[in-house]
Amino acid sequence: MDPAAPNPVTSAPSDNTTLTEVVNGYRDAGYAGDFFAEEDARVRCGSCDSSLPADQFTQYSVRRLEGASDPDDMVAVVATICPHCDARGTLVIGRGPMASGSDGAVMTGMIDRRGDDCALPPDAAPDEVPAV
Numbered sequence: 001m002d003p004a005a006p007n008p009v010t011s012a013p014s015d016n017t018t019l020t021e022v023v024n025g026y027r028d029a030g031y032a033g034d035f036f037a038e039e040d041a042r043v044r045c046g047s048c049d050s051s052l053p054a055d056q057f058t059q060y061s062v063r064r065l066e067g068a069s070d071p072d073d074m075v076a077v078v079a080t081i082c083p084h085c086d087a088r089g090t091l092v093i094g095r096g097p098m099a100s101g102s103d104g105a106v107m108t109g110m111i112d113r114r115g116d117d118c119a120l121p122p123d124a125a126p127d128e129v130p131a132v
């Protein structure tokens with residue numbers, strides 16, 4: 001392995017990248033809105049305030065994070081689009097042992113279309129993938 005080569009981005013990185021850096025990377029790529037996991041596997045759009053079932057939302061990109069000092073501090077940042085108002089944004093959701101039941105139900109319920117004709121990298125924030 002070439003020590004000068006950049007480390008490849010994996011689907012479950014354990015690094016020092018902050019949640020803010022990841023969310024800002026998506027915002028810079030046009031996913032500037034906010035979404036929120038709710039009970040009963042629903043997602044609330046911060047732009048239009050609609051609350052819809054998770055199975056109406058699509059995962060276009062998911063960046064997983066683990067806390068640098070606490071591996072149990074796990075979240076995923078999901079790039080998605082509101083099916084009601086077409087707002088693009090991110091949903092920050094808990095993963096692992098500290099995730100709520102709502103987080104798991106929302107993540108499981110969403111349609112996974114990562115890598116399907118989307119300009120976003122499937123498992124990384126847009127600014128983490130070198131341009132080709």
